[in-house]
């Protein structure tokens with residue numbers, strides 16, 4: 001899995017993924033969880049979205065003051081954005097200490113391994129301002145060979161605590177989708193329930 005692979009996905013991600021009923025449900029789930037955390041933070045809220053993809057305006061509103069990091073140049077340039085940085089979430093982030101109030105990683109964690117997740121958590125901690133928050137959302141199920149990890153909120157919470165985060169909480173929810181067609185988020189060919197996990201945490 002590399003930037004080239006994601007470059008080839010960018011057009012589809014910007015327009016039709018995920019398909020059908022799942023799309024609205026996933027966006028609602030993400031938005032509710034992000035809005036909940038933003039409401040606890042002091043405005044103005046500087047947001048860093050890591051693995052931002054091609055259509056994160058759906059989550060944050062448009063235009064939004066969100067700094068987008070992605071390994072794929074094509075993903076980053078699919079939509080107008082205030083700030084975009086092409087960078088690999090598996091390495092040191094090209095961002096100064098204590099820069100953001102909120103960091104999100106939405107449907108990224110399945111694409112990196114557990115050592116890389118540990119590195120990323122330490123980087124997130126470094127880049128967050130004191131009292132800044134983290135929201136991580138992903139699916140536990142893997143549907144394609146690019147997805148090398150299974151997202152488990154419990155294990156992720158433990159790693160977050162080890163990285164120094166406080167107020168760590170997480171849960172797994174079940175969403176029921178009708179006429180769900182497979183997508184980059186995972187899925188099945190017919191109506192089904194699927195699980196989606198969220199972890200939130202705060203830097204002291």
Ligand SMILES: C[S@@+](CC[C@H](N)C(=O)[O-])C[C@H]1O[C@@H](n2cnc3c(N)ncnc32)[C@H](O)[C@@H]1O
Pocket residue numbers: 006050051052053054055056069070071072075087088089090105106107108111112184
């Ligand atoms: C499944 S998509 C999710 C996109 C977006 N967060 C969303 O919810 O629509 C995963 C995104 O993570 C990016 N990505 C994958 N591996 C990455 C890495 N190591 N560093 C930074 N971005 C990465 C991909 O280019 C892609 O845009």
